[in-house]
Amino acid sequence: MATGNINVTAENIFPIIKKFLYSDHEIFLRELISNATDATLKLKHLSTLGEIKGDIGTPIIEIKVDKDKKEIRIIDQGIGMTGEEVEKYINQVAFSGAEEFVEKYKDKVEDSGIIGHFGLGFYSSFMVASKVEIFTKSFAEDSKAVRWECDGSPKYILEETDRTERGTEIVLHVDDDSLEFLEESRIKQLLNKYNKFMPIPIKFGTKEETLPLPEGAAEDAKPEKITVDNIVNNPTPAWTKSPADLKDEDYKEFYRELYPMQFEEPLFNIHLNVDYPFNLTGILYFPKISKNVDPTKDRIQLYQNQVFVTDNVEGIVPDFLQMLRGVIDSPDIPLNVSRSYLQADGAVKKISSYITRKVADKLVSLFKNDRKAFEEKWNDIKIIIEYGMLSEEKFFEKSDKFALYPTVNNEYFILDELIEKIKPAQTDKDNKVVILYASDEKTQHSYIDAAKEKGYEVLLLDSPIVSHLIQKLESSKENIHFARVDADHIDNLINKDEEKISKLSDEEKEKLKPIIEAAIPKETYTVQLEALDSNANPFIITQPEFMRRMKEMQATGGGGFMGMGNFPEMYNLVININNELISEILNTKTEKKQERLIKQAFDLARLSQNLLKGQELTDFIKRSFQMVK
Numbered sequence: 001m002a003t004g005n006i007n008v009t010a011e012n013i014f015p016i017i018k019k020f021l022y023s024d025h026e027i028f029l030r031e032l033i034s035n036a037t038d039a040t041l042k043l044k045h046l047s048t049l050g051e052i053k054g055d056i057g058t059p060i061i062e063i064k065v066d067k068d069k070k071e072i073r074i075i076d077q078g079i080g081m082t083g084e085e086v087e088k089y090i091n092q093v094a095f096s097g098a099e100e101f102v103e104k105y106k107d108k109v110e111d112s113g114i115i116g117h118f119g120l121g122f123y124s125s126f127m128v129a130s131k132v133e134i135f136t137k138s139f140a141e142d143s144k145a146v147r148w149e150c151d152g153s154p155k156y157i158l159e160e161t162d163r164t165e166r167g168t169e170i171v172l173h174v175d176d177d178s179l180e181f182l183e184e185s186r187i188k189q190l191l192n193k194y195n196k197f198m199p200i201p202i203k204f205g206t207k208e209e210t211l212p213l214p215e216g217a218a219e220d221a222k223p224e225k226i227t228v229d230n231i232v233n234n235p236t237p238a239w240t241k242s243p244a245d246l247k248d249e250d251y252k253e254f255y256r257e258l259y260p261m262q263f264e265e266p267l268f269n270i271h272l273n274v275d276y277p278f279n280l281t282g283i284l285y286f287p288k289i290s291k292n293v294d295p296t297k298d299r300i301q302l303y304q305n306q307v308f309v310t311d312n313v314e315g316i317v318p319d320f321l322q323m324l325r326g327v328i329d330s331p332d333i334p335l336n337v338s339r340s341y342l343q344a345d346g347a348v349k350k351i352s353s354y355i356t357r358k359v360a361d362k363l364v365s366l367f368k369n370d371r372k373a374f375e376e377k378w379n380d381i382k383i384i385i386e387y388g389m390l391s392e393e394k395f396f397e398k399s400d401k402f403a404l405y406p407t408v409n410n411e412y413f414i415l416d417e418l419i420e421k422i423k424p425a426q427t428d429k430d431n432k433v434v435i436l437y438a439s440d441e442k443t444q445h446s447y448i449d450a451a452k453e454k455g456y457e458v459l460l461l462d463s464p465i466v467s468h469l470i471q472k473l474e475s476s477k478e479n480i481h482f483a484r485v486d487a488d489h490i491d492n493l494i495n496k497d498e499e500k501i502s503k504l505s506d507e508e509k510e511k512l513k514p515i516i517e518a519a520i521p522k523e524t525y526t527v528q529l530e531a532l533d534s535n536a537n538p539f540i541i542t543q544p545e546f547m548r549r550m551k552e553m554q555a556t557g558g559g560g561f562m563g564m565g566n567f568p569e570m571y572n573l574v575i576n577i578n579n580e581l582i583s584e585i586l587n588t589k590t591e592k593k594q595e596r597l598i599k600q601a602f603d604l605a606r607l608s609q610n611l612l613k614g615q616e617l618t619d620f621i622k623r624s625f626q627m628v629k
């Protein structure tokens with residue numbers, strides 16, 4: 001038997017380890033299973049190289065919990081270690097790794113980022129154990145099994161032992177403040193969280209399985225039950241396979257495996273697979289985005305070599321894709337660094353832009369291969385895509401090929417198609433193609449109707465960031481202009497400089513304006529006299545495109561409007577001087593009646609824009625009833 005001192009420079013790191021990352025104590029199990037996995041993969045590798053004689057069988061990892069003895073055992077059938085190797089890898093390498101780690105992060109315990117997810121390795125076992133033993137026997141011929149023991153002081157014991165099987169068994173003597181980890185349910189939960197897709201089968205207990213009845217069995221025959229290993233993981237998850245070997249159903253199956261509580265099927269998936277200039281595999285899913293989606297639930301999971309790391313992929317996946325679901329597995333993402341460092345890291349930047357590109361490519365191919373199906377999905381995915389167009393320039397450039405613009409008649413165009421189609425009818429006198437849109441079919445119905453009557457196309461753009469989007473489209477494409485149907489009278493929205501014949505003389509117009517202004521709140525409504533079709537409504541309320549858009553952009557954030565104060569509520573009151581009612585107003589002799597006509601017409605116009613509320617609405621209803629009496 002040999003005893004020795006672990007070479008301690010930082011006085012005693014064990015208390016620090018123990019205190020470290022209080023909420024993250026649970027990672028000890030992941031670390032030890034990762035080591036067991038590494039040792040088993042190494043064994044398999046040596047075997048394929050022919051360096052191990054004989055059959056290695058199908059090695060598994062086993063987790064055992066003994067509540068009475070307060071022990072957790074992690075047992076593998078991997079390459080094991082000789083005494084010298086324990087001396088070297090556990091006493092020196094692993095220890096200095098842990099020491100360095102603690103040195104680096106002891107002041108940052110509060111940082112709840114991904115710091116602490118990796119790097120502590122074997123010594124993380126001291127976060128939950130007061131004493132740790134290793135029983136191990138190397139695969140090397142004639143090697144002797146050894147036992148190592150350490151109670152958390154810098155002293156350790158290393159001695160020969162009589163283990164006969166190849167591999168390593170770690171025994172954790174669980175500390176009294178970590179007894180939770182002796183609960184079967186807690187261990188199951190951890191295995192499910194961190195080890196669900198690790199590459200070596202992990203056994204935790206046994207389970208009963210019912211054998212199928214043999215053919216021709218008697219009717220009352222009881223099916224035979226057998227006890228089998230309870231394997232808790234799927235060692236070959238879909239993302240580790242080649243896309244060529246996976247069918248649509250396999251991807252859906254994997255989605256259910258990943259999110260067992262998620263009942264909605266994904267819309268489509270994107271298989272990521274790259275090995276240069278960085279290594280990354282994964283599958284991303286586009287979910288249906290509805291208003292009640294909880295963005296903190298069922299998020300994209302980040303793995304390193306099939307070991308779960310985190311479901312916070314901020315900084316790695318571009319913001320607009322955070323709403324996607326699925327898995328990313330990459331050994332090339334530096335994990336024990338802070339978020340801000342991560343964002344500046346070159347490799348991570350490349351990963352982020354690779355993901356963006358893959359998503360764009362997938363959207364292009366979906367659009368090309370089955371346009372109909374893509375159109376049907378559009379409403380469920382548009383938010384993500386529009387957000388992406390606004391936030392990632394590269395994505396915006398590609399979006400020309402798949403971003404759809406639906407009309408109120410449920411036709412879908414990409415921008416170029418739309419422009420081509422409406423150009424002949426909707427080009428104004430300044431040679432701009434005016435793209436009309438509505439944000440709500442119900443409240444803007446009369447305006448949509450007026451546009452349709454002219455034979456114009458009206459888009460239905462109803463997502464909350466539309467103002468930002470059209471602002472961007474206008475500035476990146478030449479000669480197009482967006483206008484919401486209620487931004488002005490239709491003839492002004494697409495101004496063709498046609499001569500308008502006015503029924504009123506200039507004198508009459510000059511007389512009319514102050515009469516109307518006197519009867520309405522003119523701080524909010526600017527009177528605008530227009531010679532329109534005689535059957536167009538006499539009073540029309542419009543909200544100038546520019547003001548409204550700025551207001552909306554301010555409300556949805558960004559665009560540099562912060563701190564500019566609120567935009568005032570401003571409308572135009574378009575008076576159609578060719579409508580008969582206007583002549584009537586002008587010719588009415590009694591001032592009272594004149595005012596009543598204006599108020600009534602004004603209220604009707606407000607009503608059609610949903611602007612009449614409260615006392616004014618009550619008065620209007622009363623007045624109207626009196627009129628029909």
Ligand code: ADP
Pocket residue numbers: 031035036039076078079080081089090093094095097120121122123168
């Ligand atoms: P890392 O896994 O990052 O190398 P660890 O502290 O987890 O750091 O482990 C240190 C070393 O101890 C490993 O590199 C390996 O050589 C050895 N080791 C740990 N666990 C096992 C095991 N179960 N079987 C064989 N070797 C192991």
Ligand code: MG
Pocket residue numbers: 031034035121122
């Ligand atoms: Mg390790």
